[in-house]
Amino acid sequence: MQTLIQTFIDRRGDLLTALWQHLGISLASLVIAMVIAIPLAIWVVRRPRWAEGLLQLTSVLQTIPSLALLGLLIPLVGIGTVPAVIALVIYALLPIFQNTYLGISEIDASIEEAANAFGMSRMRKLFKVELPIALPQIIAGIRTALVLIIGTATLAALIGAGGLGTFIMLGIDRNDTSLLLIGAISSALLAILLSALVRWFQTAKPRHALIVFVGILALLGGGGAYSVYANRVETITIAGKLVLNQKS
Template sequence: MMEFFAEHGHELILKTWEHFYISLAALILGVLVAVPLGIALSRTPKFADKFISFIGILQTIPSLAILAFFIPIMGVGKLPAILALFFYSLLPILRNTYIGVRDVDKGVIEAGKGMGMSNRQSILKMELPLAMPVIMAGIRLSTVYLIGWATLAAFIGGGGLGDFIFDGLNLFQPALIVAGTIPATILALIADRSLAFLENRLTPEGLKDSYEAA
């Protein structure tokens, strides 16, 4: 093991950072697109169900096929890998945002309007905070998926821990496969726990109490 770290230690740190960067960039794009879109869809439930079902069907396309699709359009490297992963990040975040906002107690929303809140104020101060546990569940699920799928970025020259896994498979070296797999697993666990902490901080106190009681 010491010999492996002596030989590949610097490369392992670099690949872990690349893996984290690719996953984080795709996740941020997913949140920036899916959360506002989920809020908008909560206003049109009839269209929303059809649209989310359509996105779900698109995501049944194999990951490698999506990555390969981006090669003739954008070439190889990190950018097409990030965009392909962003595509896969959408569904859990979009669906949970839509469900979370849609299921906010309508009486609470009406009370806010009665206090003079605008639609924007209602979303930012009432609907999003109340839907936060459901939204964060979608973000956490998407994050874990993305960190696992990011290993495929190596297929199109995107770097990351997938380089170790592919090299290990091609060279029949199990140590390289393990070197790519274990850090990715640790990254997923750390990301999930970090987002759970963030969820706890963003969820209103009264809502946390009701979840704990349930």
């Protein structure tokens, strides 16, 4: 325990940098996945054949092992943040798309009929009736995707994207349990914290939610600006590689 605390103290600067990187990659991937999955799910609600095909496609994409997916992306987009974000977006599509589609498609038919009887347009019915009713299920999908993203983002260190995975990989490479635990515990705590924050957004008043959202954006922007300033010297990004010892 003493070794773990001392390692944490010695590495707190590196941990903060890795935390910002991990948070930035995770939130960027989540936002992109939401922008893709939610409108797509709304579009296919009236098109069951398309919905079934897209559900199958997103399910198949999520079954691809993360290391294999990163390996497939490297020849196409290189190493660094871009392939990491693409892989995380792919993994986040299924829970968000599925929950949004089911949340809207399973609304009671009598509610839909009542909205039509009031003469609501398609867009007005969507924003005034369907999305508010489906919101709890959509939020649940976003929370699932967020936890999945944060856990998978630790592998971004293998392709030079940074994040908390750097501590895990360094711990494995040096056989240092303290470094490994710092990376794993930090990733788990980050997932729990952000999951709770997303749940709070669901029940918070719009004004309070907006203030917190703006504060998070300002915090991320300030952290990103500081990171750019602190690393303004040109660097070379190198991906990591796990080496397995084979016994003859």
